[in-house]
Amino acid sequence: MSAVPVVALHDIVTRFGANLVHDGLSLEIPAGEIVALVGGSGSGKTTLLRHIIGLTRPAGGTVRLFGEGLREGSIHERIARQRRFGVLFQQGALFSALTVGENIAFPLKELGVATAAELRDLVVLKLAMVEMEPEHAALMPAELSGGMIKRAALARALALEPELLLLDEPTAGLDPDRSAAFVRLIRSLHHELGLTVVLVTHDVDTLAALATRIAVLAERRIISFASLEETLKQDHPFIRRFFLGEHGRNALTRQGGNH
Amino acid sequence: MAERRPGAEPAVRVAADGRVLLSGDWTLRALSAGLPGLRAQLAQLPPVARWDFTAVQRLDSFGAVLLWHAWNRQWPATEGLADAQLRVIDRIAGSSGKLPASRARFGIVDAIVLLGGALLGFRGHALGFVALFGQIFLELAHVLRYPREWPLREVSANIHKVGVKAMPVTALVGFLIGVVLSYLSALQLKIFGADTFIVNILGLGIIRELGPVLVSVLVAGRSGSAMTAQLGVMRVTEEIDALAAMGISRGLRLVLPKVLALTLAMPLLVLWTSAVALLGGWVSAWVELDLSLGFFVQTLPAVVPITNLYIGLAKGAVFGFLIALIACHFGLRVRPNTESLSVNTTASVVTAITMVILADAVFAIATRSIGVPT
Ligand SMILES: Nc1ncnc2c1ncn2[C@@H]1O[C@H](COP(=O)(O)OP(=O)(O)OP(=O)(O)O)[C@@H](O)[C@H]1O
Ligand SMILES: [Mg+2]
Numbered sequence: 049m050s051a052v053p054v055v056a057l058h059d060i061v062t063r064f065g066a067n068l069v070h071d072g073l074s075l076e077i078p079a080g081e082i083v084a085l086v087g088g089s090g091s092g093k094t095t096l097l098r099h100i101i102g103l104t105r106p107a108g109g110t111v112r113l114f115g116e117g118l119r120e121g122s123i124h125e126r127i128a129r130q131r132r133f134g135v136l137f138q139q140g141a142l143f144s145a146l147t148v149g150e151n152i153a154f155p156l157k158e159l160g161v162a163t164a165a166e167l168r169d170l171v172v173l174k175l176a177m178v179e180m181e182p183e184h185a186a187l188m189p190a191e192l193s194g195g196m197i198k199r200a201a202l203a204r205a206l207a208l209e210p211e212l213l214l215l216d217e218p219t220a221g222l223d224p225d226r227s228a229a230f231v232r233l234i235r236s237l238h239h240e241l242g243l244t245v246v247l248v249t250h251d252v253d254t255l256a257a258l259a260t261r262i263a264v265l266a267e268r269r270i271i272s273f274a275s276l277e278e279t280l281k282q283d284h285p286f287i288r289r290f291f292l293g294e295h296g297r298n299a300l301t302r303q304g305g306n307h
Numbered sequence: 308m309a310e311r312r313p314g315a316e317p318a319v320r321v322a323a324d325g326r327v328l329l330s331g332d333w334t335l336r337a338l339s340a341g342l343p344g345l346r347a348q349l350a351q352l353p354p355v356a357r358w359d360f361t362a363v364q365r366l367d368s369f370g371a372v373l374l375w376h377a378w379n380r381q382w383p384a385t386e387g388l389a390d391a392q393l394r395v396i397d398r399i400a401g402s403s404g405k406l407p408a409s410r411a412r413f414g415i416v417d418a419i420v421l422l423g424g425a426l427l428g429f430r431g432h433a434l435g436f437v438a439l440f441g442q443i444f445l446e447l448a449h450v451l452r453y454p455r456e457w458p459l460r461e462v463s464a465n466i467h468k469v470g471v472k473a474m475p476v477t478a479l480v481g482f483l484i485g486v487v488l489s490y491l492s493a494l495q496l497k498i499f500g501a502d503t504f505i506v507n508i509l510g511l512g513i514i515r516e517l518g519p520v521l522v523s524v525l526v527a528g529r530s531g532s533a534m535t536a537q538l539g540v541m542r543v544t545e546e547i548d549a550l551a552a553m554g555i556s557r558g559l560r561l562v563l564p565k566v567l568a569l570t571l572a573m574p575l576l577v578l579w580t581s582a583v584a585l586l587g588g589w590v591s592a593w594v595e596l597d598l599s600l601g602f603f604v605q606t607l608p609a610v611v612p613i614t615n616l617y618i619g620l621a622k623g624a625v626f627g628f629l630i631a632l633i634a635c636h637f638g639l640r641v642r643p644n645t646e647s648l649s650v651n652t653t654a655s656v657v658t659a660i661t662m663v664i665l666a667d668a669v670f671a672i673a674t675r676s677i678g679v680p681t
Contacts, residue, residue: 132336144543145646149406156369161339164408166372172402173368182405190643209335209367240391241334241367 052115054079054212054244055100061108062095069095070106071268077261079211082238082245083273084255086290087265093248094138096265097214100246101135113212131159134210138217138248140197142189148175148200149185155207174203179229194221202230206237213237215247219254231257252291252299264290315364316341319348322359326386327352330362333370349377361387371399380404432636439636443566446558461564462571469530469565470572474579477525481580484521485513485587493595502596506603507680509588510611515678518581519622520667523630526573527659531634534565535655538638539648547639557639566631573627574620581619614678622670626663633659 055077062070069092077083087093098104099111102118111118113129121129142151149171156162156170172182178199184192192200198221205213213234219227231254237243249255255262255276262279264272266286272279280291280300290296317331317338331337338345358374360366375396380403388396450457492508538561541547550557585607592598637655641647 144644159335159339161335161342162369162372163376166376168406168408169372169375169399169403170368172405173372173399176398176402182402185406188644209369211336236394240395241365 052079053077053112054114055246056112056115057096057100057109058112059109060096060099060106060111062092062099062104063107068268073109073265073269075263075270075273077244077246079244080238080242082234082247082258082260083263084259084261085246085248085263085265086250086255088286089250091265092268093265094216097135097216097246097248101133101214102130131155131208132210133212133214134205134208136198136202136205136213136215136218138220140189140201142192142197142201142204144189146189147185148180148187148189148192148203151189151200152185152204152207155204159208170207174206175200177206177233178203179226195223195226198222199226209241211241211243213243213245213247215245215249217248217250219249219251224253227251227254228257230254234258252296253302256300256302317345317370319345319352321352321356325353326357326359328359328362329374330364332365333363333374334365334367335369337365338370338373346373349373352377355383357384357386359386360389360392363387363389363392366392366395368395368399371396372403375399375403435640436632436636439562439632439639442558443563443632446556446563449559450563456559458560458564461560462567465564465568466572468533469526469569470576473526473529473572473576476529477522477576477580478583480525481518481521481584482587484517485509485584485589486591488512488517488584489588489591490595493592497596502598503602503606505588505592505596505598506606507610509585509592510607511615511679513584513588514581514611514619515615516619516667516671518584519577519619519626520663521584522573522576522580522623523626523663524660526569526576526627527630527634527656527663530569531630531659532652532656534631534634535638535641535652536648538635539641539651542639542641543643543645543648545643562635562639565635566628569627569631570624571627573630574623577619577623610680612678612680618670618674618678622667625666625670629662629666630659633662 053076055075057073057075060070060073062068073096085093085096095104099106100113102111102113114132116129119126142148143154146154149168152171152174153167156167162170171185175182175184180196180199180203184196184200189197189200198218202215202218205215219230222230234243234245234247235258238245245258247254247258259276261273262276263270264279264284264287266284271284272282272287274282279287291300315331315337317333318329320328320330322328371392380400382400489505489509492505493502496502496504496508538547541561547557547561550560589598589600589603592603593600634655637651637658641651
């Protein structure tokens with residue numbers, strides 16, 4: 049694979065009024081990695097994802113996706129770039145006026161490449177990938193449970209076969225069974241298509257099972273970007289609390305076999 | 308996994324021995340550029356063939372769906388299929404055809420169902436409206452019994468929002484309408500030399516009829532839609548449920564203040580707008596007919612009985628009550644999606660304006676012998 053990092057953040061500064069969220073944050077994510085972004089609540093993980101997908105602009109620093117600046121190129125090149133990643137928002141962000149099936153078919157319809165019959169098959173397939181039934185395609189987002197919203201939104205994020213998948217707390221609100229299924233799904237996608245995945249998570253189980261690298265966001269910077277073992281060796285109060293608190297330790301022992 | 312070169316063109320060709328050779332990236336991104344050509348090629352292939360996947364580098368579910376449909380949803384003979392690719396196609400095979408195509412035709416039965424739905428919907432609206440009407444009076448009775456629970460802050464905030472902040476726009480529109488009305492009337496009156504009757508026309512027309520209706524239309528568009536949208540969004544974001552869970556009555560905190568505020572603010576807005584419209588009318592009359600302000604002000608009370616002002620103000624209060632009640636009725640009916648929000652906001656404004664005009668007609672009949680000099 050090419051050596052260009054899929055996501056390259058350099059010297060990011062973010063400020064909301066007097067609240068300095070990122071200060072000189074840098075991170076390079078190579079292709080084919082599953083990166084878990086961890087950090088305390090309110091440390092700016094969601095904000096960082098929004099910078100990466102170009103919804104917000106940092107006050108300072110540069111963001112490069114697939115080796116290109118976010119606002120580089122003609123409008124068509126920019127749109128093509130945006131279709132290379134899929135996003136799962138923290139609150140799902142399903143279109144409330146469309147059914148689940150229409151939500152999933154929407155990005156594909158926009159692209160205008162699939163026939164109606166192919167679209168229907170793809171919708172069922174994406175639903176099956178996130179362990180939902182074909183009947184769920186007819187439901188409206190307001191009729192879904194919290195966990196189903198997450199899964200439907202993930203199915204929509206997968207619709208355009210993205211090379212880069214950005215997931216904001218994908219397993220929050222899922223039962224342990226579904227979390228495990230989610231881990232399996234991401235693993236198989238990663239294996240089949242060589243996806244790059246950035247996932248924000250507070251769930252040590254998911255992270256230990258899935259992440260090839262862990263980026264720790266604390267003190268307004270990425271203080272560590274390394275594999276799980278190496279992250280655990282570091283002596284930082286946040287890392288100790290996050291991984292070596294009681295819950296984290298238990299989770300790590302459970303996942304011990306995988307690493 | 309096969310070694311990947313980024314962006315390898317997907318291609319299909321038939322070998323000498325009849326096998327179909329696939330090559331390149333069969334992914335959505337690689338496929339979308341030359342898709343029509345590929346589809347045509349796939350359609351022309353012999354129905355029974357061996358498919359060779361050896362040279363395929365990547366296959367995603369879109370590529371798999373494309374092939375699956377080219378195969379008429381049956382497994383052909385394949386070779387060189389990697390495990391991961393087999394799984395991708397298998398998943399498609401498992402989910403294909405499970406979602407029935409939606410029926411798009413419109414038959415006679417659908418028409419009857421639609422008509423019935425519309426009638427039932429109308430009945431639902433009428434019942435809901437009456438229920439809300441009743442609820443308002445129950446809430447009113449409640450706060451009269453327990454005066455400490457008056458939602459005074461909300462009422463005052465709403466009066467500011469729907470009354471004070473609406474003053475500039477109603478004044479502007481009122482002034483311009485006054486100017487235009489006066490100018491057109493003056494042209495006609497000049498012909499007959501009946502210049503001074505301009506005061507009668509403007510006074511009666513604006514104070515009794517035009518002022519209240521004009522303000523109602525503006526307020527329905529401005530505040531009615533805002534009320535519906537606010538309640539609707541609160542519904543979408545489950546804020547109304549949160550209020551209910553805290554034991555706070557939505558009627559008391561959300562509906563009553565809006566209805567009270569608009570019922571109180573509308574007569575004042577009508578007074579204000581009618582005054583500004585009369586001023587506009589005088590300006591035009593002064594330019595066209597050289598009518599002095601002193602004469603205008605002196606003649607007005609003499610030719611327009613004061614009852615007309617009372618009728619105008621009463622209309623204002625009734626119209627305000629109607630607009631707010633209709634806005635709240637539609638706002639509370641919003642279902643938690645954006646489409647329903649837009650439908651209900653539109654319906655709220657259209658219904659409010661229609662009801663105001665209807666109520667105005669009722670007023671006209673009921674007061675036909677009051678306040679009109681003969
Ligand atoms: N639009 C905004 N305006 C002002 N402040 C904001 C805005 N968005 C985020 N913030 C602030 O930025 C900080 C980081 O927010 P962010 O949502 O990125 O946190 P997070 O790391 O995703 O937290 P969590 O794990 O709880 O989701 C918070 O202090 C938040 O208050
Ligand atoms: Mg967040």
